[in-house]
Amino acid sequence: MAAASSRMPPGLRADASHNRDRILEAARGLFAARGLDVPMAAVARRAGVGVATLYRRFPTRESLVTTVFADQLTVCTGTIDEALADPDPWAGFCGVVEKVCALNVLDRGFAAAFLTRFPDASEFEETRVRAEEGFAVLARRAKEAGRLRADFDRSDLTLVFMANNGISARSTEAALAASRRLVALLLHSFRADSAGPAAAPLPPPAPLGLYHLPWPRKTAT
Secondary structure: OHHOOOOOOOOOHHHHHOOOOOOHOOOOOOOOHHOOOOOOHHHHHHHOOOOOHEEEEEEEHHHHHHHHOOHHHHHHHHHHHHOOOOOOOOHHHHHHHHHHHHHHOOOOOOHHHHOOOOOOOOOHHHHHHHHHHHHHHHHOOOOOOOOOOOOOOOOOHHHHHHHEEEEEEEHHHHHHHHHHHHHHHEEEEEEEEHOOOOOOOOOOOOOHHOOOOOOOOOOOO
């Protein structure tokens, strides 16, 4: 799903719309390769536009990042909503993990964007918080159904993202295959019957703050 074509501001001239699309596609590639703090000048160079043109469309990196990943976040939230409507909470839980990890393989910058707080992007933040809260409800239902291990913490989903994001492969197909294998192994370990009486207790979850990266206040140029 191309973020460049979504949420287009009304009234843009054709040339301005074209520049906006080029900026978003360039930013997507650079964020995936180099992280969210990539300099705005680097995005402008890859897009073939001037820095002033980039800043007219996106005054800050925060506005650029949240626009690039708005579609992916909406897909993620919709996936969780569908899972909450599934009468089988374990199937819904597994489906969310599988689909979101596959989404992250296809667009590697998404996990970093999801795990970063954007204090000035209220719409993006509200959607992300809704996704987190929906997943927490889904995990609670799976526990109540006796399918998800009782010591699963919702922050463990972040660990799944981190592990999945570390997959390196020569092709998208190979990366997706590796992701499916990793997710299957992790979901097996999350099952309630994997946490029997003889199993060693898990270490406590890390503070949630470790899983939400602070947005750099200094803008790179």
